[in-house]
Amino acid sequence: MATDYTRFKWHDTGYEEWIRELDETELSYTSLHRNWRGSGRSFFHMTGHLTLEVPVENDADLSTIEKRVDSALAKAWLALRYYHPTIASQTKLDPLTGKYIKAYPRNSIGWLEKTFFVLSTGHTGAEWANHDPPAPALPTLYALVVPPSEHKRVVRRDLVFRSPHDIIDGIGTLLLFDNYVRHTAEAFAQGDTYQPPSLDDPTVFQNLSPPFRVAAAIPPEPSEEVMHRLADLDLADAADKARNAEVATLPYKKGAFTPGIHRRVELKLSPEETARLTGACKDVGATVTHVFHAAIVLVLRNLQPIRDDPRPVEYVGYLLRNERGSCVPAFNGHEHAAAVYHSTSSEKLIVNMTVPGRNNDSPKETRQQEEKNEFLQIVQKMREFYLKVRDDPEHYRLAPLLWARRSIPPPLDEHAIPSVLAPSDSPSASISSMGRIDNIIRQKQGEIEVYNPWVTGEELRNGLGLFLGTFRGSLSPSAAYNDA
Structure with missing residues (x-):
């Protein structure tokens, strides 16, 4: 390097x-x-x-x-x-x-x-x-x-x-x-x-945005601490593979190979519904994002094939982290919006669950109470993991190396057209939360009133990308998927 x-x-x-x-x-x-x-x-x-x-x-x-x-x-x-x-x-x-x-x-x-x-x-x-x-x-x-x-x-x-x-x-x-x-x-x-x-x-050239490494003043050479963390991640990945656990995946219709049209669907809650939901989340010490992510995990578990006996499965995912707070002024705000300043969590988010078997003869009320308790336990796990990722002061120094390790190198031929990669055998569902968008986009400027802000990235695989954002007091859960 x-x-x-x-x-x-x-x-x-x-x-x-x-x-x-x-x-x-x-x-x-x-x-x-x-x-x-x-x-x-x-x-x-x-x-x-x-x-x-x-x-x-x-x-x-x-x-x-x-x-x-x-x-x-x-x-x-x-x-x-x-x-x-x-x-x-x-x-x-x-x-x-x-x-x-x-x-x-x-x-x-x-x-x-x-x-x-x-x-x-x-x-x-x-x-x-x-x-x-x-x-x-x-x-x-x-x-x-x-x-x-x-x-x-x-x-x-x-x-x-x-x-x-x-x-x-x-x-x-x-x-x-x-x-x-x-x-x-x-x-x-x-x-x-x-x-x-x-x-x-x-002077226009002075406004060109640098890459994240420069914006966050990350040293060109990784520190000894960063290298130790990479080694620890390698050990954790090896342990995950050795367990050979079943991963809860998103069911999909097999057949289409080439991606189709990217689609987005949205559910908009009223300010009253949003306030009730936010209040209920606060009552259990969580955010709306923690609760929705926990719900994703349980829904995926419940979509797995049912067999005679119960069996363990895992939900596996990563979190996206906005890194503008890690950047030095003036790269930490509106002045350098046209840039790619975010990262993925260093550790995997792993949630262990059990798929119930057909032979479960517990009363319906007992099963419902068990699932409610399990949901609250997963919410707590989400809260702990999100806070751990958010409060990691050294993660941003590690982030560029993680991007490099998790990426497929691009072709070194400008005109190369690689074959389309096959759909994943284990697609999952992820979530990206924008939080209160009012903190980013003002509701009114001059004579102009602003509504309906959202953003998504074009999904070409068979996974499901979910998004959360609140604006003008209304929460909007949405999902992005490929039509194929």
Whole structure:
């Protein structure tokens, strides 16, 4: 491993382009994308969604306000490129070094026309995102024209943001949306007098985001403590394999080999329902995320085939951890939204359970009480594991090495189309919680009201990705899956 980070610093090639190498976090997502190109789809391609509403006075002309909104959206997208130029970069293979790099072009001519679209399809943003939207190589914003409901006189636009995952992650997408709404509100308020910063300004390159290793000031060489932790993880993995335990997997219909369309389904709870659920979770000393994850585990257990006798099974998973809190200023907040600053837990989350047998003749009431007790025990285990991952002060130093170990290397041929990998024999269900999104995206900026924020990564395997987020007091559990 190189002992300095020169390769991670953006530098001018002299050919109208700024470039730098990827770190392990970014490269892991590049690897997924490149290794699944044979499917014709982009693995974990990001989709972000946000609804914007601008109130229209009764005496104002609706079409005039619509034009002002769309003009503000376009100008704000240009401003966003100035403050977050990484959204105009893309990953490619450097033919000289044989390494994958991020490349940012000096020339901005035509970028707006390639990456910003106002669409009138008759769909809401969520509907359009569920109908196989494009997966462009450059981060792209689509503004869906959605008629308001009868009781509202507003101009509504549903934003659908699409980007490769090696450019931005989920929390970054939400941070980017908040910044974008701020620029849109300014452009709308100022009208024709608003002019976004010039993309020819030489200071724009100072805003390019570094990789996580640089943002978190992780030493180039791992410490002795980090190496000891890696060794301990190797021992734990070896012990897991030696046990040869049955893993609780998600049933799926075997047959389709090539991935289909990525879909998302959502259940939105009312603020009253959300408050009741949150209160019930607090009563057992847990968060909504702990409880939902525990429910996932029990549901998976209950989906396993029933045999005559009871048998042990395990739930196995990892947690995602937002690492912006591990980054140094100004990489720890909104200023560097267009970046991949997260990690996976170092240890596996393992929950031991028992699949009951057919011969269980216990009374129904007894079985229900046993399952209730088991559920609360799993909730407690979730709480302990989540807190352990959250409060690990040294994990971020370990994170890049974990990404490297858990990734399949990408092909070293820019035009290679690897064969599509077979569906997993043991697909599982995972959960990613965004928490209170109100802490990331403001509900109102200027004249613009904000609703329905969510984000997901395109699922091409046969697992199930579940998400949680609360905004304006309403909790939204959702699930992402592949149609195949």
